[in-house]
Amino acid sequence: MTPNFSCGRTCVIHRLLMPILGLSLIMFWGCQPVDTASIVPDSNASSAEADSNSSQDEHSDPAHDEGADHDQAESDHADGDHDHGTDGEHDEGDHDGDSEHQAAAASGTSASGADDSPIEVVLGNPLLTSGIPGEGSLTLEEIKIFINDPNNHRPLSVSLPLGLSAAQENIVGIKENPMTIAKIELGRQLYFDTRLSKDNTVSCASCHAPDNGYAKDTKFGVGIDDQEGGRNSPVAYNRIISGAQFWDGRADSLEAQAVGPIENPIEMGNTHENCVNTLAGIEGYKVQFEKIFPDGVTIDNVGKAIATFERTLVTAPAGYDYLEVVRGIESQWGEDLDELEEEDPEVFAEYSDAQKVVANLSESTIRGRDLFFSEKTNCTACHAGANFADELYHNLGVGMEVEKPDLGRFAETNNDIDRGAFKTPTVRNVAMTGPYMHDGSQKTLEEVVEWYAKGGHANPFLSEKVKKLELTDQDKADLVAFMKEGLTSDLPPVETGRLPQ
Numbered sequence: 001m002t003p004n005f006s007c008g009r010t011c012v013i014h015r016l017l018m019p020i021l022g023l024s025l026i027m028f029w030g031c032q033p034v035d036t037a038s039i040v041p042d043s044n045a046s047s048a049e050a051d052s053n054s055s056q057d058e059h060s061d062p063a064h065d066e067g068a069d070h071d072q073a074e075s076d077h078a079d080g081d082h083d084h085g086t087d088g089e090h091d092e093g094d095h096d097g098d099s100e101h102q103a104a105a106a107s108g109t110s111a112s113g114a115d116d117s118p119i120e121v122v123l124g125n126p127l128l129t130s131g132i133p134g135e136g137s138l139t140l141e142e143i144k145i146f147i148n149d150p151n152n153h154r155p156l157s158v159s160l161p162l163g164l165s166a167a168q169e170n171i172v173g174i175k176e177n178p179m180t181i182a183k184i185e186l187g188r189q190l191y192f193d194t195r196l197s198k199d200n201t202v203s204c205a206s207c208h209a210p211d212n213g214y215a216k217d218t219k220f221g222v223g224i225d226d227q228e229g230g231r232n233s234p235v236a237y238n239r240i241i242s243g244a245q246f247w248d249g250r251a252d253s254l255e256a257q258a259v260g261p262i263e264n265p266i267e268m269g270n271t272h273e274n275c276v277n278t279l280a281g282i283e284g285y286k287v288q289f290e291k292i293f294p295d296g297v298t299i300d301n302v303g304k305a306i307a308t309f310e311r312t313l314v315t316a317p318a319g320y321d322y323l324e325v326v327r328g329i330e331s332q333w334g335e336d337l338d339e340l341e342e343e344d345p346e347v348f349a350e351y352s353d354a355q356k357v358v359a360n361l362s363e364s365t366i367r368g369r370d371l372f373f374s375e376k377t378n379c380t381a382c383h384a385g386a387n388f389a390d391e392l393y394h395n396l397g398v399g400m401e402v403e404k405p406d407l408g409r410f411a412e413t414n415n416d417i418d419r420g421a422f423k424t425p426t427v428r429n430v431a432m433t434g435p436y437m438h439d440g441s442q443k444t445l446e447e448v449v450e451w452y453a454k455g456g457h458a459n460p461f462l463s464e465k466v467k468k469l470e471l472t473d474q475d476k477a478d479l480v481a482f483m484k485e486g487l488t489s490d491l492p493p494v495e496t497g498r499l500p501q
Helices: 012-020 043-052 095-107 140-147 164-170 181-191 254-263 272-280 283-292 299-310 319-343 345-358 363-372 445-453 473-486
Strands: 026-029 032-035 119-122 156-159
Touching: 140 181, 140 283, 181 283, 181 299, 254 272, 254 299, 272 283, 272 299, 283 299, 319 345, 319 363, 319 473, 363 473, 445 473
Parallel strands: 119 156
Antiparallel strands: 026 032
């Protein structure tokens, strides 16, 4: 299928396909192919298909779906987490208008002729996070051309890359807050803009920086006037499969989390009202909000945009994921593996590609993988699933030796079982995100393994899953190798500049 180049010179898909002169391009991110011809379907082909099947479902415009409102009450202490126009009405007798809408629904377009059909894309695609094309300061003219391109407002039907794809059914928040290219781009700009803070010095990226694996290499988060919070900065990637946010889960959604730090006095130190007024006074932001959201610039819409951008930040397939592909195919085919190439060339190609990656994994890493999943370590009692996190809260004994420890989840639930309990973080890309634990008290993964090996710190609320482990020095080294080598992968390239002036 030949790609459609009618989307305008600043449509991100047009920008990628233009040099290909109309040929389909297969983009690989890990081993997940994205046929960009399917990202922007051929309009003529779509119309022909619609003519032969007039019973297609009507597609709604999710860019105008506000989702659920939220009231986020921040706790007294800071986590350092920045991870922290309406349609016109029709007269009852306007049969021509009804017919127009019915025809549009059948062809997958809006009544104005814009295509509302979903764009299928695998998250991690750099097209989503590369910003509005151009160099230097982002001009109002560039923004208007981009925001007026209807393709940038089409809903995205997203899939997760290899590894994370096992959690496809666990994707959170996109029904309430659908993803579009325009909303992602607005969220990208807001994420890196220090003007969201009271004194124009702190952005979301200040504590969740791409160069630090979307975390921060400091013990605690640092806000305006160099004030320190009381907790380590959690990661901002793979949030699309995570519900409650912050170490204590006090934000019930990524949208609520995104706006919490803005009004936290020791993080961004602003008020939501002042933040909204600031953004409304910047024409480049104003035109984007008004095009994407029916009610324009509001603090809820700030949260929706930032959350949408953060949901694009996913880890690529790691060495571990390719190892599982190899082992899975070998287990399935068994003694018939020699016949794989002839009987299923596609699976054989997948197997061969995965083997090339696995060949570069050390023996220590492979032993570490097996240890991680064994009863000997019981790591997967908490670090489970595709994201290696159970989304639950556990007391590991960290910080419980002091007179007045941080009680974590207990502050939200008042349940004794939650005293000193904190949310399980992902182990994907953990080598990039030290220091570790909710209080940043452990600088290296070697220290983390030693903590678990000794059984944490005894206290009345210690999780029953934390027990002393009988590990050799080689066992400990293998576990660290698995986390460093087997679970580390790329994150999408992101444009960190190019903000409205």
